[in-house]
Amino acid sequence: MNKQEIQIKIAKAVEIVKESKPLAGSITNSVTINFVANAQLAVGGTAAMVYLPDEGETLAKLGGAMYINVGTLLPIYEDTLPHTAKVLFENQKPWVLDPVAIGIGSLRTKVLEQFKPYKPSVIRGNASEIIALAGLWNLEGGTDTSTVHGVDSTVSVRTAKSAAVALASWTGGAVAVSGEMDLITDGSTVAVSYGGSEMMTAITGSGCSLGGVMAVYASVADPFIAALSGASVYNLAGMRAEQHTDGTGSFQIAFIDELYKASAQDISMNEFTLEEV
Numbered sequence: 001m002n003k004q005e006i007q008i009k010i011a012k013a014v015e016i017v018k019e020s021k022p023l024a025g026s027i028t029n030s031v032t033i034n035f036v037a038n039a040q041l042a043v044g045g046t047a048a049m050v051y052l053p054d055e056g057e058t059l060a061k062l063g064g065a066m067y068i069n070v071g072t073l074l075p076i077y078e079d080t081l082p083h084t085a086k087v088l089f090e091n092q093k094p095w096v097l098d099p100v101a102i103g104i105g106s107l108r109t110k111v112l113e114q115f116k117p118y119k120p121s122v123i124r125g126n127a128s129e130i131i132a133l134a135g136l137w138n139l140e141g142g143t144d145t146s147t148v149h150g151v152d153s154t155v156s157v158r159t160a161k162s163a164a165v166a167l168a169s170w171t172g173g174a175v176a177v178s179g180e181m182d183l184i185t186d187g188s189t190v191a192v193s194y195g196g197s198e199m200m201t202a203i204t205g206s207g208c209s210l211g212g213v214m215a216v217y218a219s220v221a222d223p224f225i226a227a228l229s230g231a232s233v234y235n236l237a238g239m240r241a242e243q244h245t246d247g248t249g250s251f252q253i254a255f256i257d258e259l260y261k262a263s264a265q266d267i268s269m270n271e272f273t274l275e276e277v
């Protein structure tokens with residue numbers, strides 16, 4: 001696919017979402033759950049958040065895609081998460097995984113290990129998280145210990161390129177590494193998306209909600225286009241919101257407004273470059 005073909009697909013995905021309001025259910029953390037739902041709604045999707053195993057199964061079967069984020073685990077998730085991932089995989093439903101803060105606890109490690117055979121369509125994380133997940137799954141580019149600092153990365157996006165490619169080659173889907181710029185790969189093509197705002201690092205949930213928005217797009221597009229569409233609308237909205245705010249509280253509100261206002265054409269034209277693996 002050349003750049004123009006990709007841009008046409010992004011514009012199409014964004015338009016279909018705005019027209020059809022696809023449901024992308026979520027099992028996500030209690031810190032940013034509201035931001036995730038509002039971001040999904042702002043781009044035109046439909047949100048539903050659950051915690052229980054049977055409800056995860058219902059949403060997995062009902063929705064166009066699903067979002068799973070391990071940010072704040074509780075004992076119930078030991079049942080809910082692997083079960084929901086299995087149902088998604090068996091029903092060939094796209095799903096997005098955010099391995100938030102991988103490495104900080106035993107349940108987190110156990111659950112993330114269990115996801116490997118259920119091949120998430122999109123894996124979205126910061127560079128430290130992507131490298132640690134590749135390590136946990138014994139793939140190239142990974143490391144045994146996680147370099148996450150709380151929920152934040154301590155390494156650059158480019159450091160995670162080989163881990164991202166290895167993860168995408170394993171899943172057959174896409175991997176998105178976020179940061180100052182975003183690297184998205186399907187294992188054979190690498191796209192780098194530019195824009196955003198430094199203020200996105202000073203509000204909680206910009207990463208989580210990006211995963212939720214990628215799940216909305218994954219309901220209507222292939223994993224690579226879904227991940228790049230999400231990165232593009234985030235980078236565009238971040239740039240625009242920064243232009244008319246001077247603090248992180250108002251930035252968060254302005255950012256949701258810009259997600260809502262961004263047109264399919266503008267999102268598809270947000271700057272990205274293509275490179276070899």
Ligand SMILES: Nc1ncnc2c1ncn2[C@@H]1O[C@H](COP(=O)(O)OP(=O)(O)O)[C@@H](O)[C@H]1O
Nearest residue numbers: 126178179180195196197198200201206207234
């Ligand atoms: N320094 C930065 N400049 C511009 N945009 C950024 C910067 N850091 C992160 N972002 C954007 O913020 C969003 C969340 O990324 P990130 O902070 O890496 O995720 P997480 O919160 O999961 O660590 C992404 O859309 C990313 O492009």
Ligand SMILES: Cc1ncsc1CCOP(=O)(O)O
Nearest residue numbers: 029031071151205206207208
């Ligand atoms: C602060 C925090 N603690 C557990 S989950 C979470 C939210 C992380 O959100 P993001 O990764 O989008 O910054």
Ligand SMILES: [Mg+2]
Nearest residue numbers: 100151207208
């Ligand atoms: Mg995160």
